[in-house]
Amino acid sequence: MGRAITDNPAIDEVTRFLRAHPDVEGIEYLITDTNGVLRGKWAPPQSLAKSASAGVNFPLGLFGLDVWGREVLETGLHVETGDRDGICRLVPGSIRPVPWAGRPTAQAILTMWTEAGIPFLGDPRQQLAGAVDRLAKLDCHPVAAFELEFYLVDPALAEVSQTPRTVLSADHGPERQNIYALSDLSAFSELFHEIRAAGMEQGLPIDTIVSEAAPGQFEVNLKHRSDALAVADDAVMLKRLIHEIARKHGLRATFMAKPFIDRAGNGMHAHVSLLDAAGINIFANPGTGEARLESAVAGLIRGMAPTTIMFAHTWNGFRRLQPGSYAPTRATWGHNNRSVAVRVPVSEPSARRVEHRVAGADSNPYLVLAAILHGLADGLESEAKAPPPSERNGYESSAPALPSSMAEAIAQFERSEFVRRAFGAEYRSLYAALKRAEMASFLDEISPLERSTYL
Incomplete structure (x- = not known):
């Protein structure tokens, strides 16, 4: 050696x-x-x-x-x-x-x-480290990966005074849907080849690249890793890489949660499983796996509304959380169901995991993953019982609604005992103060629609 x-x-x-x-x-x-x-x-x-x-x-x-x-x-x-x-x-x-x-x-x-x-602990990365430590005390070690959605926008068609236009829109119209279209990937093959090549050079575990639910919308998935901090690092670096490669090709990439009111929003889904000290997936254990999965899900459900302001952290982010949009509006869960907030995907037992679907793509990956890991820990510590899973349309569930506005989300965050236990009282105050100040700036702004209507 x-x-x-x-x-x-x-x-x-x-x-x-x-x-x-x-x-x-x-x-x-x-x-x-x-x-x-x-x-x-x-x-x-x-x-x-x-x-x-x-x-x-x-x-x-x-x-x-x-x-x-x-x-x-x-x-x-x-x-x-x-x-x-x-x-x-x-x-x-x-x-x-x-x-x-x-x-x-x-x-x-x-x-x-x-x-x-x-x-x-004002550093979001240190907050994530604290969440990892909390799970370690339960002999649980997270394995996770992010999926990131974004739009490619043509800057030449996106002047400040105009509505931004995505690539492909001019040729196909705003109502076009072509999900998983190979032709859309081919139209920007050089850009995506360069994203993958740059990712390899930077050691980013890029997996699949797909055409998403709207014209000009794409998704890049990262492979799972057993280091939660590195998982969030990967997401931050991938977003930067996509921005820079798009700029090199004369385009703009946007991870804005809801850049177009009539099209799908951009999500950042997190897939998480937990390993025990022997490296075995705790959700795959034939005897205890189902019960521990449901306890973990119960913790996620319990902590979801109080931390919604971390998943939808912008004024715009709440526009994404709409019924029927594949972005959740209620604290629901289910098996093989994309209408819920926490999905248990179809998988082999060794890969059994949860997919958390609340966060917008513009959210902070460190805080998103920290909130998820704290939810998992909270449920496992208390051996909580999950509500019945949603079998069909999660938007029609009677499960508790998520906050529908920034003001409501901040208020729930500020008074949450879950948030205090997870992030600490000082960070709860810091984050709420920051978000309240941002909200005030939007409330102080008179929109062009108001002027055109009332002036």
Whole structure:
């Protein structure tokens, strides 16, 4: 066996990467804010060693920015508390080349710690780590994967003063549906081949690519992984990759939850199973698997309405949650049923899992997966009993309705004991303050429709 270069595995990783890529001219440091927006800085490659040891400083207030990148003072993370710095360190395994960059460039994901050396729980990635730890205490280890939907929009047809137009719309009309159409993939074959090639270069486990429910809408699925943090990292990196490759081809990719009122919204479905200490799927056990599956589902159902503001975290996101839209409106579950919020897909016993279908594609993958894992843990800890599964149309179920507006979702989140136990009282206050400030901005805006109607 080879001798370690240093006693720090992260430093070893940096050394190996720079030896393999001696032409790298710059590093893009990336950290995901509360809204799932990538923020960061550019630095020389020599800084990688520092990021893997002492760390790179960023203000704690990075996690108190609204979706427009403005400080929300009510979060308590800005000047009123001194605008303090946190210490951001390299996430192991996250140094990757940037295939679309014009010059040799690498990127690296960071996560934040306090000056005292403890995880900063304002960082969504650290919140996900806490959810993984909670399941580990139950001898449960998540295996997960995301599916991401998006539209390709032609910027030439999407001026600010006009309604955006998706690719394919001009030729086929807005009512066209061609689900799983190979012809639509072929129309953009070079783009999708480049997405797959760039994904391979970055080590992203891209699986299938399909044409979705509306013209110009597509879905990229990631393969499952047994590292929940890496699963969310993959989703963040895939979204960035798709944005950049689309731009290179003269297009715009949008993960907006509901960019078109008359077409399908963009979802981010999460598939999750749980392994025991021996690596066996706990839902596949012939004796206890069904009971544990239903307890896990019960926890997901119980925590769904209080955390809806994490799954539909934007003003626009609630437009996606409509009856008959394949985006759920009630806290329902069922077997092989896409009209429910939590689906148990058809699978071999070893792959038995839940598919959580609530989140919009623009949501923060770390918070989405954290909320799901906390729901699973909550149900298993209490051995909860699930309600009867929906056998047919989940939209006609008598199950509790999910919040239908941002205001209602924030109110449920703020008073939720489930959220307090899962994310902590301080994070509950921080997140609610951020979302309330964003909602206020939309309530203060007079729409063009109002003016055209009443002026």
